[in-house]
Amino acid sequence: MSQQSITIRRPDDWHLHLRDGAQMQSVVGHTARQFARAIVMPNLKPPVTTTAAALAYRERILAALPESAHFEPLMTLYLTDDTAPDEIRRAKDSGLVHGVKLYPAGATTNSAAGVTDLKRCWRTLETMQAVGMPLEVHGEVTHAAVDIFDREQVFIDEQLIPLRAAFPALRIVFEHITTSQAVQYVRDCSGACNTLAATLTAHHLLFSRNAIFTGGLRPHFYCLPVLKRENHRRALVEAATSGDPRFFLGTDSAPHARSTKEAECCGAGCYTALHALELYAQAFEDAGRLDRLEGFASEFGADFYGLPRNQGSVTLTRSPWTAPASLPFGDEPLVPLLAGQQINWRLGQV
Ligand SMILES: [Zn+2]
Numbered sequence: 606m607s608q609q610s611i612t613i614r615r616p617d618d619w620h621l622h623l624r625d626g627a628q629m630q631s632v633v634g635h636t637a638r639q640f641a642r643a644i645v646m647p648n649l650k651p652p653v654t655t656t657a658a659a660l661a662y663r664e665r666i667l668a669a670l671p672e673s674a675h676f677e678p679l680m681t682l683y684l685t686d687d688t689a690p691d692e693i694r695r696a697k698d699s700g701l702v703h704g705v706k707l708y709p710a711g712a713t714t715n716s717a718a719g720v721t722d723l724k725r726c727w728r729t730l731e732t733m734q735a736v737g738m739p740l741e742v743h744g745e746v747t748h749a750a751v752d753i754f755d756r757e758q759v760f761i762d763e764q765l766i767p768l769r770a771a772f773p774a775l776r777i778v779f780e781h782i783t784t785s786q787a788v789q790y791v792r793d794c795s796g797a798c799n800t801l802a803a804t805l806t807a808h809h810l811l812f813s814r815n816a817i818f819t820g821g822l823r824p825h826f827y828c829l830p831v832l833k834r835e836n837h838r839r840a841l842v843e844a845a846t847s848g849d850p851r852f853f854l855g856t857d858s859a860p861h862a863r864s865t866k867e868a869e870c871c872g873a874g875c876y877t878a879l880h881a882l883e884l885y886a887q888a889f890e891d892a893g894r895l896d897r898l899e900g901f902a903s904e905f906g907a908d909f910y911g912l913p914r915n916q917g918s919v920t921l922t923r924s925p926w927t928a929p930a931s932l933p934f935g936d937e938p939l940v941p942l943l944a945g946q947q948i949n950w951r952l953g954q955v
Pocket of ligand 1: 857
């Protein structure tokens with residue numbers, strides 16, 4: 606008989622978009638119910654480029670939490686061509702900023718202010734390396750000449766390899782990897798190397814790019830980096846379920862109002878904060894590796910970021926339920942991934 610429940614140490618989400626204002630207030634409770642902590646992405650409008658802005662954002666998140674929540678937002682800064690080394694020191698000294706996010710300019714939602722050329726950030730990256738501030742990387746090149754399905758692989762060759770050669774002690778999280786090449790690159794980081802890790806989303810573990818086109822165009826499966834071929838999905842599942850501590854959980858849950866997803870030019874992002882653990886459990890069960898969910902979800906990420914593992918536990922039960930058709934999101938509806946479809950696992954009380 607198949608396993609009916611699984612109890613794991615309380616997990617964390619190492620890559621999350623919360624937005625701001627009323628929209629953030631609508632969604633933050635979902636994450637707080639699922640996770641003890643989350644690395645909160647800084648791509649607001651305007652982006653969170655200073656420690657002062659990150660700390661103010663943190664206060665807004667804490668104020669928006671449901672009363673019963675025990676949740677700690679882990680803040681990040683948005684790297685620009687102009688981020689000063691002093692800002693990195695301020696961030697480190699705050700004790701509340703845990704990473705700096707690299708968006709190549711134009712790579713994804715609200716990334717127009719991103720880095721145009723890494724060379725412009727050299728002194729800032731040196732400081733990050735010196736003080737031990739991790740760099741979180743959206744690993745895609747943005748030049749129009751590169752096919753959208755190849756942008757991650759080209760980023761490794763053009764940006765990541767030279768970056769790591771120049772800053773061998775800089776701690777880097779290769780975010781939401783989507784290809785077998787990225788898996789291989791992280792694995793090839795050999796020996797005493799504990800400077801490179803990767804996060805994996807639930808949707809990239811569960812779906813290949815066919816999901817975007819099944820019976821028509823499916824905007825709620827459109828995210829960046831875009832879903833890839835089935836052979837890549839299998840490589841991601843293999844990495845996530847391998848027990849290799851360099852691969853850990855990051856949902857990249859990214860809420861967009863329904864009107865901006867079901868639109869002529871649909872925004873990139875899947876909303877999974879509602880049922881993230883349930884989706885990951887499904888992917889691990891499908892691989893016959895539920896026993897490895899705990900390391901991936903609750904241990905390896907904290908270890909990489911040098912934070913204590915959480916106390917307490919959560920239980921997932923095999924108890925099918927139907928994901929809602931939509932959720933409130935400020936004054937608009939938000940469509941979660943797999944809206945209206947059956948989810949096999951359920952977090953918490955049944
Ligand atoms: Zn993201």
